[in-house]
Amino acid sequence: MDNSYIYLSTPNIKGNEIQYVTDALEKEWVSTGGAYIDRFEKEIADYLNVDTAVACQSGTAGLHLALLLSGVTPDDLVIVPTLTFIAAVNPVKYLGAAPVFMDCDDSLCMDMDKLQCFCETECELRDEKLIHIKTQKHVKAAIVVHVFGNMADMEKAVMIADKYHLVLIEDATEALGSHYNEGPFARKYAGTIGDIGVYSFNGNKIITTGGGGMMVTKDPVLSQRARYLSTQAKDDAINFIHGDVGYNYRMTNLQAAVGVAQLEKIDDFIAVKKANHQHYQEGIRTLDGLQLLPFNKAIEPNYWFYSLYIEDLEKYSKEAIIETLFENNIQTRPIWGLIHEQKPYQKDIAFDIEKAKDYHRRIVNLPCSSNLTVGDVDRILEVLNKSIW
Structure with a gap:
């Protein structure tokens, strides 16, 4: 029997990765500007059938941006799963907010029946805000993770989010390419159903850029805001004028070159x-x-x-x-x-x-x-x- 080592999940680099990265190197566009970033964003958006996508440094950075765009503050609660990689939850703490942990169902994704029960029994609506009775905090958003490429019950998730005025964030970091094939969201991809979706291109994901992530949203204003915040909130790049606290969250052109080749496969x-x-x-x-x-x-x-x-x-x-x-x-x-x-x-x-x-x-x-x-x-x-x- 062959006894060579079999790894859990490794990247598959057998396409045009070397060609595209070499092209980026020869043109000396290696940092957070360059044609491959724009191309990767466009091709991911086309693949997902959405208008725009914003490339970022990692899936974690994308989730942090998603929470910032959702208006989460230190006084808020954010509903999250307990069965997930911790990177799905840590950005809640980055903003000083507190998570509320939910159980999973047999898909390993968030149990929407328990989410509904929590909203009904532990909270109350006041002026279109869901208030947690015990802490008196505003439940602002929910992060639903599509675990291992499976998909959560998004029909029920959307219904709950609409009823209780929650911003619905999809952590699709493990689920690029997964989509519904029946029901009201037939042909809709993971990450494109809620208010904001986030993807990861870590080395073990379905496609990789070594690191890197992508954020999508139905709202072009939010997309523009995400791109602004991810590039240090520059109002005037020549004179270094900044209108907000920004972040160094932009993907590099070298990463995007790998991503373009990976998406082809x-x-x-x-x-x-x-x-x-x-x-x-x-x-x-x-x-x-x-x-x-x-x-x-x-x-x-x-x-x-x-x-x-x-x-x-x-x-x-x-x-x-x-x-x-x-x-x-x-x-x-x-x-x-x-x-x-x-x-x-x-x-x-x-x-x-x-x-x-x-x-x-x-x-x-x-x-x-x-x-x-x-x-x-x-x-x-x-x-x-x-x-x-």
Whole structure:
């Protein structure tokens, strides 16, 4: 058996990346200006069927900008999931606001029924503002994360946001390319349904620029404001006149050059990841006590991450699975530690967290790179099948 190391999620650099980066270098446009930034923004907007997109330094920077554009202040609350990467929540603290943690449903995304229950039972509407009764703080916004390329129940999320006057921010950092294929949002991509959407191009994402992110919104005024704030709020670039506190959040031209090449291949990447997901499913179906979590039936996902779910905790443990695969040169990882249990967030509000705790005990992420071969998947399945637990 081939014993080369299989990583969890690696970039796939097999297109025009070197050509475009070399072009940017030869033209000496390497920093936060250049034709590839404009091109990447336009091509992402075209891909998502939106009017404009704003390239930024990272998905985290995009979420920070989204909260700034939403008018979040230190006196506000922002609803967030507990089952997500911590970068989805930290920007709330950047602004001095406080998070309210929500449970997940079986998609691993935010439980909209519990969100509705929180709004109905823990809050009240006053002058078109949702006020948390216990703290008397304004619940200003909700960040809904599309976990592992799955999509949250956006029909219900939009209904709740409209009813309770919440700014709806979609963290689509893991879900570029995922879209609904039925219902009222058919053919709508993750990140384009709420008020503001944010994407990430970190090295492990479906497409990468090494770092970098993108923000989209339906409101052209907000897009213009985001671009202004992300470039140090320059009113007069020649005389260094600044009208607000700005940020160094602009993507570089070199990153954008990589992004343009990556976007050209996104359909190929998704096709490979879909085929590998199906191959995993067929193999894991024969293993008693384990299953591969499915994606929502109403969507066409990007198949970003694959979640091995442990049904039988007496037979398997996530620690044993991770250790066994590691001993066979296969990288895996558990799902994130729940954020409401992390040291910086233990004093914040957590509303009826149940299902997220169970999934935290039972999920292991399997290798899912877009350059993963059928032979790699077979090797991983063989280790899972032959190991004595």
